[in-house]
Amino acid sequence: MNALPHPVLNVVGVSKSFGALKVLSDISFQVGKGETVCVLGPSGSGKSTLLRCINWLEKPDAGHVYLNGEPVGVTSAGVVMNDHRLSQIRTRIGMVFQHFALWPHLTVLQNLIEAPLQVQRRPKAEIHEEALALLAKVGLEDKRDAFPARLSGGQKQRVGIARALAMRPDLLLFDEPTSALDPELVGEVLVVMRDLAHEGMTMVIVTHEMAFAREAATRVLFLDRGRMVETGTPDQFFSRPATERARQFLQRYAAEAVTAQR
Amino acid sequence: MIHDFGIVWNERGLLMSGLANTALLSVIAAVVSLLLGAALAPAMMSRRRAVAGAARAFVDAMRCVPFLLFAYIVYYGLPSLGINFDNWSAGLAALMLYNTAYMAEILRGAWAAMPREPIEAGTAFGFSGVRLFRRIILPGLVLSAGPVVGNQLIQIIKDSAFLTIIALPELTHAASSIQSRYYVPFAAFITAVALYWGLCLVVEGGVNVLRRLADARR
Numbered sequence: 001m002n003a004l005p006h007p008v009l010n011v012v013g014v015s016k017s018f019g020a021l022k023v024l025s026d027i028s029f030q031v032g033k034g035e036t037v038c039v040l041g042p043s044g045s046g047k048s049t050l051l052r053c054i055n056w057l058e059k060p061d062a063g064h065v066y067l068n069g070e071p072v073g074v075t076s077a078g079v080v081m082n083d084h085r086l087s088q089i090r091t092r093i094g095m096v097f098q099h100f101a102l103w104p105h106l107t108v109l110q111n112l113i114e115a116p117l118q119v120q121r122r123p124k125a126e127i128h129e130e131a132l133a134l135l136a137k138v139g140l141e142d143k144r145d146a147f148p149a150r151l152s153g154g155q156k157q158r159v160g161i162a163r164a165l166a167m168r169p170d171l172l173l174f175d176e177p178t179s180a181l182d183p184e185l186v187g188e189v190l191v192v193m194r195d196l197a198h199e200g201m202t203m204v205i206v207t208h209e210m211a212f213a214r215e216a217a218t219r220v221l222f223l224d225r226g227r228m229v230e231t232g233t234p235d236q237f238f239s240r241p242a243t244e245r246a247r248q249f250l251q252r253y254a255a256e257a258v259t260a261q262r
Numbered sequence: 263m264i265h266d267f268g269i270v271w272n273e274r275g276l277l278m279s280g281l282a283n284t285a286l287l288s289v290i291a292a293v294v295s296l297l298l299g300a301a302l303a304p305a306m307m308s309r310r311r312a313v314a315g316a317a318r319a320f321v322d323a324m325r326c327v328p329f330l331l332f333a334y335i336v337y338y339g340l341p342s343l344g345i346n347f348d349n350w351s352a353g354l355a356a357l358m359l360y361n362t363a364y365m366a367e368i369l370r371g372a373w374a375a376m377p378r379e380p381i382e383a384g385t386a387f388g389f390s391g392v393r394l395f396r397r398i399i400l401p402g403l404v405l406s407a408g409p410v411v412g413n414q415l416i417q418i419i420k421d422s423a424f425l426t427i428i429a430l431p432e433l434t435h436a437a438s439s440i441q442s443r444y445y446v447p448f449a450a451f452i453t454a455v456a457l458y459w460g461l462c463l464v465v466e467g468g469v470n471v472l473r474r475l476a477d478a479r480r
Contacts, residue, residue: 055386083391084391090386091387091388097383102383103398104380104479104480105479114397115388119393120388148479167388
C-alpha cells in the first residue's frame with residue numbers, strides 16, 4: 001500500500017490482546033481525506049476491537065494511532081495522555097455504535113447538542129441550528145423532541161449518525177451500524193451512510209453489508225484472526241481476492257452479494 | 263375525645279417545632295447519606311479488592327443492625343470510649359451513617375444495572391471524569407434509582423422517631439411529652455402519625471414526578 005501524503009488517520013503496528021487471546025496483530029493502515037474504508041472479516045476477527053483502538057476506547061498494547069498527524073492516546077514522547085487531552089482528541093472522531101448507545105435521558109435534539117455544547121463548548125445558537133439541519137438530513141426533524149425509547153431501531157441509528165456529525169468530526173467510525181437492526185430497517189441507515197460517502201466524509205466502517213462495501217467503499221480491509229490479510233479497492237477484493245481466506249469468506253457471503261446486485 | 267384533640271391543638275406550637283425538627287433531621291440525613299452513599303458506591307465497585315471489601319463490609323454490617331440499637335451505641339456506647347456527642351450530633355450522625363449504607367447499596371445496584379453503551383458513547387464523545395458522571399451517568403441513576411431512594415427517604419423519616427429515646431425534641435418526642443403531661447395518648451399519637459403521613463406524602467409527590475420523567479424515557 002502506498003503511503004498517503006497527509007492521511008486523516010494513520011494506524012501503525014497496532015496490537016491488542018485480551019488475556020492470552022491475541023485479538024489484533026500488528027495492524028497498519030492509512031485513511032485519506034474523503035475515503036470510505038470498510039473493514040470486513042468473519043466474526044471474532046478483531047474488526048470492532050480495531051475500531052475501538054482508533055479512539056482509544058480500547059488501549060492498544062502496542063502501536064500508534066495518528067489523527068491528522070497528531071498522536072492519539074500516547075504523546076510523541078511516549079507518555080500516555082491524561083483523560084482531558086484524550087477527550088479533546090476524541091471530540092474530533094465521531095462514533096456510531098452497533099446498539100445506538102443514545103443517551104436515554106435526553107431527547108433526540110438534546111442528544112445531538114449535548115457533546116458540542118458540553119465538551120466542545122461551541123456557541124449554542126450555532127449548535128442548535130446545525131443540529132436541526134442534521135436532523136433534516138437524516139429525515140427526523142419531526143422527532144426532535146422524542147426520547148430515544150420511542151424510536152424504531154432505524155430511527156435510533158439515524159439519530160446516532162446525526163449525533164456523531166454534530167461534533168463536526170474529522171473522522172467517523174461505524175461499529176457494525178446495521179447489525180442490530182431488523183432487515184427492513186437496514187436500508188434507511190445505509191442510504192444515509194451512502195450519502196455521507198458521496199459527500200466526502202472520511203469514514204471507517206466495520207460492517208457485514210457486503211453490497212454496501214462493494215458499492216460505497218473506496219477501499220476494503222479484510223481482517224482474519226486479528227491480522228490484516230488483504231486490502232484493496234472493492235473491485236479487486238470482491239472480484240479477484242488475492243488470498244484463500246478472502247475467497248472462502250466471500251463464498252459464504254456470495255448469496256447475499258447476488259441479492260444485492262439485483 | 264374532641265376535648266383531647268383540643269388539648270393537642272393548644273399544644274400545636276410544640277408539635278410544630280417537633281415536626282420542623284423531624285423534617286430538618288430527615289432532610290440533612292437524606293442529603294448527607296445520599297452524598298456519602300454516592301461516594302461509597304464507586305468504592306464498592308472498585309477493582310481493588312481491599313477497597314471493595316471494606317466498603318462492602320461496612321454496608322453489610324450497617325444494614326444488619328437495628329437502628330434503635332445503633333442509636334443507643336452512638337449516644338450511650340461511644341462516650342465510654344471517650345467519644346462524646348450531644349443528642350443532636352449523636353442523632354444526626356446515627357441517621358446519616360446508618361442510611362449511607364442503604365443509599366450506597368441502592369446506587370451501586372442502579373449503577374451496575376445501567377446499560378454500558380451510553381456511558382461508553384459518553385467517553386467516545388469526549389466526556390470524562392466528573393463531567394461524564396454528572397452529564398451522562400448521574401441523570402440515568404437519578405431516574406432509575408429515584409423511586410427506591412424516595413422509599414429510603416420515607417424510611418429515614420420514620421427512623422428519626424427512634425431518636426426520641428435520646429431526648430431529641432422531634433415529632434415523636436413532642437407527641438409523647440404532650441400525652442404524658444395531659445394523658446391524651448390517642449389524640450397526641452394520632453396527630454403525630456398524621457403529621458408523619460403528611461411528610462411522606464411530600465416525598466411521594468417528588469418520587470411521582472421522577473417516575474413520570476423516567477417513564478417518558480423508557
